[in-house]
Amino acid sequence: MKNAEKYWAENLKYLTILLSIWFLVSFVFGILLVDQLNTIKIGGFKLGFWFAQQGAIYVFVILIFVYVKLMNRLDKKYSLDS
Amino acid sequence: MDIQTWTWILVGLSFSLYIGIAIWSRASSTGEFYVAGKGVHPIANGLATAADWMSAASFISMAGIISFSGYDGSVYLMGWTGGYVLLALLLAPYLRKFGKFTVPDFIGDRYYSNKARVVAVFCALIVSFTYVAGQMQGVGIVFSRFLEVDITTGVLIGMVIVLFYAVLGGMKGITYTQVAQYCVLIFAFMVPAIFISIQMTGNPIPQLGFGSAGADGIYLLDKLDGLHRDLGFHEYTLGSKSKIDVFAITAALMLGTAGLPHVIVRFFTVKKVSDARKSAGWALLFIAILYTTAPAIALFARTNLIETVSNVDYADMPEWFTKWETTGLIAFEDKNGDGVVQYVADPQSNELQVNRDIMVLANPEIANLPNWVIALVAAGGLAAALSTAAGLLLVISSSVSHDIIKKIIHPKISDKGELVAARISAFVGVCIAGYFGIHPPGFVAAVVALAFGLAAASFFPAIVLGIFYKKMNREGAIAGMVVGIVLMLFYMMKFKFGIFDGGKEAVAALKADWWFGISPEGFGAIAMLVNFVVALGISTFTAPPPSEVQELVEHIRIPSGAGMATH
Numbered sequence: 001m002k003n004a005e006k007y008w009a010e011n012l013k014y015l016t017i018l019l020s021i022w023f024l025v026s027f028v029f030g031i032l033l034v035d036q037l038n039t040i041k042i043g044g045f046k047l048g049f050w051f052a053q054q055g056a057i058y059v060f061v062i063l064i065f066v067y068v069k070l071m072n073r074l075d076k077k078y079s080l081d082s
Numbered sequence: 083m084d085i086q087t088w089t090w091i092l093v094g095l096s097f098s099l100y101i102g103i104a105i106w107s108r109a110s111s112t113g114e115f116y117v118a119g120k121g122v123h124p125i126a127n128g129l130a131t132a133a134d135w136m137s138a139a140s141f142i143s144m145a146g147i148i149s150f151s152g153y154d155g156s157v158y159l160m161g162w163t164g165g166y167v168l169l170a171l172l173l174a175p176y177l178r179k180f181g182k183f184t185v186p187d188f189i190g191d192r193y194y195s196n197k198a199r200v201v202a203v204f205c206a207l208i209v210s211f212t213y214v215a216g217q218m219q220g221v222g223i224v225f226s227r228f229l230e231v232d233i234t235t236g237v238l239i240g241m242v243i244v245l246f247y248a249v250l251g252g253m254k255g256i257t258y259t260q261v262a263q264y265c266v267l268i269f270a271f272m273v274p275a276i277f278i279s280i281q282m283t284g285n286p287i288p289q290l291g292f293g294s295a296g297a298d299g300i301y302l303l304d305k306l307d308g309l310h311r312d313l314g315f316h317e318y319t320l321g322s323k324s325k326i327d328v329f330a331i332t333a334a335l336m337l338g339t340a341g342l343p344h345v346i347v348r349f350f351t352v353k354k355v356s357d358a359r360k361s362a363g364w365a366l367l368f369i370a371i372l373y374t375t376a377p378a379i380a381l382f383a384r385t386n387l388i389e390t391v392s393n394v395d396y397a398d399m400p401e402w403f404t405k406w407e408t409t410g411l412i413a414f415e416d417k418n419g420d421g422v423v424q425y426v427a428d429p430q431s432n433e434l435q436v437n438r439d440i441m442v443l444a445n446p447e448i449a450n451l452p453n454w455v456i457a458l459v460a461a462g463g464l465a466a467a468l469s470t471a472a473g474l475l476l477v478i479s480s481s482v483s484h485d486i487i488k489k490i491i492h493p494k495i496s497d498k499g500e501l502v503a504a505r506i507s508a509f510v511g512v513c514i515a516g517y518f519g520i521h522p523p524g525f526v527a528a529v530v531a532l533a534f535g536l537a538a539a540s541f542f543p544a545i546v547l548g549i550f551y552k553k554m555n556r557e558g559a560i561a562g563m564v565v566g567i568v569l570m571l572f573y574m575m576k577f578k579f580g581i582f583d584g585g586k587e588a589v590a591a592l593k594a595d596w597w598f599g600i601s602p603e604g605f606g607a608i609a610m611l612v613n614f615v616v617a618l619g620i621s622t623f624t625a626p627p628p629s630e631v632q633e634l635v636e637h638i639r640i641p642s643g644a645g646m647a648t649h
Binding site: 004007008011015018019022026027030031032034038042043044045046049050052053054056057058060061063064065067068071072075079080081 | 148153155156159160163164166167168170171172175289292293294295301302303304319320325328329332333356359360362363366367370373374377636639640641642
């Protein structure tokens, strides 16, 4: 495989993992399983409600910065950084 | 000093700052006008993107909407932030590497077709115009409520300011004024939130106060759930929308966010691909500060409101109540004539109507905060409206001067000539936006929410497939975009405007016929899926894209070698 193709394959792997987490915290925790998670309480928050109005947003921010880190490392590995 | 004097001082100061920045950062070439010369620092671009993104609606209305809908309001919180993850991972770096000026540029080149370019320009203009009209209206409302000038004068003042820095500075001017506007708007949003959080929970961080207990030791969320039960409203933390609809609306807002041209184009302004990724992260961080605070404000304001007015003598209402009554944002009708305010869910016996915007606009007064904080909210609302309006105007002007004039009608136009054309179209754009701001067509508010559905149904699949599926061709992409946007428009007309069933009055009755139980606001997610299926289907039966286009796709997938903007 050419370098560019290997780079792309690794990139797609990262995307799959990060987007699965993106889907999990918002659509699964915040919507689909919200009633089940709401039975757990942390401080004044029902957990499902917290994911929908707070937690998902925090995770989104972290996901992008993790992606930045991973991709910068990947760019270096294949010497594709500009 | 009274509120009015404070408001004039703070609005005047912030406006002089914007004008000063505009003069300092004039654009001298089309590259500077469209994409700020591609030299913006990732953090500055993050700040500018956040201001660009957070409109009058985010600043003034969102906390109020959540306040009245509780858990259901989560669709906006997750939808309008989660889209940035898609933007950062699936679009921004590749579009930056592609290295042109506009979204239709990408669609036109990637699908080797001016037809595709025209479809994209058309979608970009529809989305941007409906949006910008709402912003100008927001400017007028803030002026009229806080400074008691009429809405027309307010809109005109806003137009002159936007004209000044958008026409003079283009993207370069807009970027640096947006940085300043972000600082103004976030300060204006956070100061009252922090004050109120301390008052109600003793915790200065609203995100933590949100989950804390009040002076009586009961968690605020539990208390509000209880108040809601007593008054007959659905429980605040549970909501009333169906699960599938919440899912679909969240998805449509996320995908729409990632497909909005005025947001995408911000990532064309940074130096290199890694900066595009980084600035998406900064942008979301700056947006998240407001978006995680808004639901806390919603809770505080809702609890405050119910405790202040519910079952209290009308004669004992505080001063802000009568003040906002005169603006029509609060209306009290003593149906049973007992002189006491009954605020309940049942429309037959409910005596109080509250406009959702009041939750942010009157919040500082409800909480008895000093006058300068109230004035700050006015300056913040204006910053939010003006920054978004400017970003949208730039999309409108570059669509006309670059995508239509330069790329289709008159390819030989000089850089200077194109710059003049860009300035003239920005000017015309401001005038049209101002006209709609003064004479808002009744459908603006409804269409702004649906603009996301339109963006999701048209742009998102075309761009993502253009990057991730090398074999996607012209025929598939155009068919997908056309089918997606037509389907979305059809669903909107049928279920939002009732056009096929006798008009607006029929809309409520049609709810039972919603496809899969999904509202028009959420249907963009379905139309997007249809777009994907049509595009993939058609592309398998038609000729693959020419080899130079496939090479272009390979080229944008690797980050190195992203140079300055090319024509």
